[in-house]
Amino acid sequence: MSSANAGKPRLKTSAMIASIASEGQRTVSAPFGHALVELASRRADIVGMTADLGKYTDLHIFAQAFPERFFQMGMAEQLLMGAAGGMAKEGFVPFATTYAVFASRRAYDFIHQVIAEENLNVKIACALPGLTTGYGPSHTATEDIAIFRGVPNLTIVDPCDALDIQQAVPAIAAHQGPVYMRLLRGRVPLVLDEYDYTFELGKAKLLRDGxxxxxxxxxxxxxxxxEVADALQADSIDVAVLHCPTIKPLDQETIIREASRGGRLVVVAENHSAIGGLGEAVAGTLLRAGVAPSFRQIALPDAFLDAGALPTLHDRYGISADAIAESLKSWL
Structure with a gap:
């Protein structure tokens, strides 16, 4: 370090765990960790497990509160999932945490064979879903939903904000069977409390009509x-938002009902590859039901994404608020 910088705090890169919150946005610190602690205070069967990523999945909050129920498995995601299956067989409800890339790509076979095939009560909560890190293809989980959608027995949850996570934790614990939940960690935005929202497993919620x-x-x-719906009001464009926190099983009834209302462009927006995620699940649902609205998709490209700062990457790949607004206006 140069003498000019001596004594100054060293700046750390924000690429790995950069906040997805906009400047000035309300946030909640570690909603998953705190929700799990609250749940475990009422249920002695809840245990926490991680593969050397307790701090980076907010499971360290649980470890501090319940050290006797916390299991650090080291950098061994396959072992983590195998051990979680064993815990479930003994009557515990393990919450196993790691990064989404490591669960979907490195530990897939153990989740498939050890956990899902036996329909074990394991809850897999994984940080850095989609494009929520700027570290590039090694840590960017753009295909995790596509990988897991084909696994029988496995429920898939993709929460929006801190409230979604707080309410999803006890809901997935109450569900009998394995769950994969995409996890937002650190200081997580809080938005859904303004929409009279309650998380229900397997249910989509119309947050605003248009x-x-x-x-x-x-x-x-x-x-x-x-955010886009609010912004486009100035252009006299009326946008409805249907939130689908459960990807599998998909709330087909609500999706078909809303998409059947005539005269609206239907756009599926997801923080995932355009291949194999919510967009294709919705498209298949509508096609099988004989519903054929004008349809567009906002998603990440079928490509290995660049590394860099998240705001830049979100603009580049079309999932920032500004980019989404421009796409909607161009399609109308």
Whole structure:
């Protein structure tokens, strides 16, 4: 370090765990960790497990509160999932945390064979879903939903904000069977409390109605869709937002009902590859039901994405609020 910088705090890169919150946006610190602690205070069968990523999945909050129920498995994601399956067989409800890339790509076979095939009560909560890190293809989980959608018995949840996570934790614990939940960690935005929202496993929720566009979204793209809906009012464009926090099983009834209302462009928005995620799930649902609205998709490209700062990457790949607004206006 140069003498000019001596004594100054060293700046750390924000690429790995950069906040997805906009400047001035309300946030909640570590909603997953605190929700799990609250749940575990009422249920002695809840245990926390991680593969050397307790701090980076907010499971360290649980570890501090319940050290006797916390299991650090080291950098061994396959072992983590195998051990979680063993815990479930002994009557515990393990919450196993790691990064989404490591669960979907490195530990897939163990999740498939050890957990899902036996329908074990394991809850897999994984940080850095989609494009929520700037570290590039090694850490960017753009295909995790596509990988897991084909696994029988496995429920898939993609929460939008802190409230979604707080309410999803006890809901997925109450569900009998394995769950994969995409996890937002650190200081997580809080938006859904303004929409009289309650998380229900397997249910989509219409957060706001609109006559011109129906955006069907999950995860952080629901937050962006709500921002876009507010912004486009100035252009007299009326946007409805249907939030689908559960990707599997999909709330087909609600999706078909809303997409059947005539005269609206239907747009599916997701923080995931355009291949194999919510967009294709919705498209297949509508096609099989004989519903054929004008349809567009906002998603990440079928490519290995660049590394860099998240705002730049979100603009580049079309999932920032500004980019989504421009796409909607160009399609109308």
């Amino acid at each position: 006559r011109d566009v129906l955006v069907i979204s999950s995860g952080i793209l629901t937050m962006r869709a709500l």
